[in-house]
């Protein structure tokens with residue numbers, strides 16, 4: 001089966017997850033519309049160092065998937081970032097989700113830095129959503145929440161952490177170039 005194109009990485013694990021909902025020609029595209037696509041997303045996150053091997057192993061070998069719950073989490077998370085969900089209710093929701101499955105922590109020494117890794121006690125939906133809730137709480141309690149913004153491309157709904165404060169697009173390769181060539185086209189053919 002062809003792997004969906006998980007290109008919209010947002011500089012935070014949970015944003016990468018929220019970006020599995022995309023827009024294409026006015027249609028919503030759900031990149032994790034089946035358990036096998038969800039597992040492919042987890043493998044992709046490991047390949048790009050957003051998840052460790054121990055996290056990936058726990059998530060995909062010990063659990064079953066409830067896609068409705070996973071998609072609800074994504075929808076609610078997107079509504080919170082978009083400002084249309086109550087903060088208090090969303091914070092309570094994240095607490096409730098994390099209570100479904102405890103996490104244990106370990107430290108991995110990379111030489112140049114030490115990484116803290118949270119591994120859920122179970123895999124599948126409960127483990128994934130607990131891990132994503134923890135990551136979301138990390139985003140909310142850091143200064144990264146105020147830097148989280150949505151891509152300025154009219155065709156894109158991806159979220160990303162705007163670390164420089166100047167970034168406009170989720171990715172220069174896709175949305176950035178597309179917008180620039182669109183502007184170039186407009187200047188060339190419409191402004192005289």
Ligand SMILES: [Zn+2]
Nearest residue numbers: 151156170175
């Ligand atoms: Zn974009």
